[in-house]
Amino acid sequence: MDSGIAAEQQESSFHDRAHRLLASKTSLIWVVTWEEARLETQLGRLADHTFKKPIPLLVWSATTGLVDRRDNQVFAGTESPRSALDAVLRIETTVIVLLEDLHPFLTDPLVVRRLREVSRSLDAGYSSIFVSAPDLHVPRDLEKAVAVLELELPGPEELGSVLQRQLDGSPGTHLAEPELGSALVRAAAGLTEDEARRAFARLLLNKTEVTAENLSEIYEEKRQIIRKSGILDFVPPRGGLDQVGGLANLKKWLQMRKRFFGRQARNAGITMPKGVLLTGVSGCGKSLSVQAISSFWQLPMVRLDMNRVYGAPGGPEEGLQRAIETAEAVSPCILWIDEIETAIVGMSGDPTGLATRIFSSFLTWMQEKTKIVFVAATANEIHMLPPELLRKGRFDEIFFVDLPSxxxxxxxxxxxxxxxxxxxxxxxxxxxxxxxxxxxxxxxxxxxxxxxxxxxxxxxxxxxxxxxxxxxxxxxxxxxMAEKIKEIRRWADQRAIRAS
Ligand SMILES: Nc1ncnc2c1ncn2[C@@H]1O[C@H](COP(=O)(O)OP(=O)(O)OP(=O)(O)O)[C@@H](O)[C@H]1O
Ligand SMILES: [Mg+2]
Structure with a gap:
C-alpha cells in the first residue's frame, strides 16, 4: 500500500539491521520494544531466512521456560534464567534465542555473569541471544557486550497489512474509496501493531462502509494512547490553511516545504525542515496557523505541554525524554510547543539550574534529531526568549505575525x-x-x-x-496596548521575517 507521505523513516528496517548483526556473529542483542509478539514474528522470519537453512527460534520467559517455537517443545526445568542460559549453552547447532522479560532478573549479578559467559561462548558461532525490554537499562557489566537494536513502531507497509487483514476478516465492510486505506494507515502511524489492530477492528465493527468521516475514530484512539505517555497530547487535524486569513508569506513558506516530507525528498537526501517559530501580536493567528500546518502537510501533530514536563512523575528530565521518544515514535510528525517562553520562565530565578538544563537538552535534541519531527513553536513574550533559541540552525525561520492589514x-x-x-x-x-x-x-x-x-x-x-x-x-x-505592540515590532524587525 503506497501511502506516499508516511514513508519509512529509517534507512534500514529492523530486519536488515538484525540480519547484519547475525551475519557478523554478534551474540548478544538488546531490543528496545513493548511489542514482544511482533518481535517474535520478526525473529521467526530471521530464523527462517538468514542462513542457508532455517534455524530454530527458542523463546524464554519466566513462566514458560525455554520453548522451541517450531514445535512448541518445552525444555524442561528452564524456568529460571540461569537454567535457561545453561540449556542454551548445551545446544550445539545454530539457534536464535529470545529472552523475554529478562530485565527484572538482571539485578542478580550471577545472572548477568552467566549471560556474559554464554554470550562469549556463542561468539565463535552464529547463534545469538536477543533480550527484549521496554527500555534500555543495560547493566553496566553488560554494556560492552551488547548490541542495541530498536524495534521501531510498525511502518506504513506493516500497518497496511494489518489493515488489509482486518478488512479480509470483515467481508461485510468495505472502504468507501480505495485512497482511504492510505489515509487510515497514515492516521494510525505511531501505534503499535496491537494497538493498530484493535483500532482498525473497532473501526470496522458494525459498519458496511468506512468513509473519511471515520478517520476521526482512529485519531481518537491515538489521542488516548499518546495521552497515556502523560506528557504529549495528540491534536487532531482541523482546518487547513484556508481557515487562516492573510499571512501570505508564511503560507508560501509552508507551501514550498510541503514537498520536503514526501518520500522522494527523503530518498534524495534532502535536509528536512527542522522547525518554525511564530512570534507576534496576541490573537492574530499564531496557534491557528500551527494547527493548519498539520492538515496542510498531512502530518500528525502532537502538543508538548511544558508544565507537564516539569510535573512528570519521574522528574522533568525523564518527562522530556519520554515526550521526545513519543514524538519520534509518531514521526514523521509535527511537535507543537505553544508559548514556548513559558518553558523558560523563571530561568533567571532558577537556583538549581533545572530549567536551564531541561531547556538546553531540548535545544540539543532540536539540533541533532534525525527523526522527522518538525517543531512548530509559538511565543508571545518575545523578550523572554534566550538568544540560544533564536540562533541560526535551531529554527529554519522565525516569523512575526503582526496585526492584520x-x-x-x-x-x-x-x-x-x-x-x-x-x-x-x-x-x-x-x-x-x-x-x-x-x-x-x-x-x-x-x-x-x-x-x-x-x-x-x-x-x-x-x-x-x-x-x-x-x-x-x-x-x-x-x-x-499600542506601546507594547510597538516594542514587539521593534524586536521583530531585527530577528524575524514578516508572516504577511
Ligand atoms: N489570520 C487569521 N485568520 C483567521 N482567523 C484568525 C486569524 N487570526 C486569528 N483568528 C481567529 O482568532 C482565534 C485566535 O487566534 P490564535 O489563537 O491563533 O491567536 P494567537 O496568535 O495564537 O494568540 P495568542 O498569542 O493569544 O495565543 C483563532 O482561533 C481564529 O479563529
Ligand atoms: Mg496562541
Missing amino acids: EQERTDIFTVHLRKRGHHPEDFPIVNLAKSTGNFTGAEIENVVVSALYRAFGEDRSPDGDDLYWAVGQTIPLATT
Missing part, C-alpha cells in the same frame, strides 16, 4: 463568515475591513460571532448592520 482583515471576515455557512459577498466586508483598523483576527472573529447571535436572537438573517453594530461594541486590545 486591511486586505487581510477582508480575508479574515471571509473565512469566518464562510465557516459559519454565510456568503461573504452578501456583506460589505471591504468597508468593514476599513473600519476595523487595529483589530486582531480574534476580534474580527468575535465581531462575526456576535453579529450572528444578534440576528439569530431577533429571528432574522444577519446583515451588514449587525456586523457594524458588533464592530462598534469592540474596543480593540491593540489600542490600549
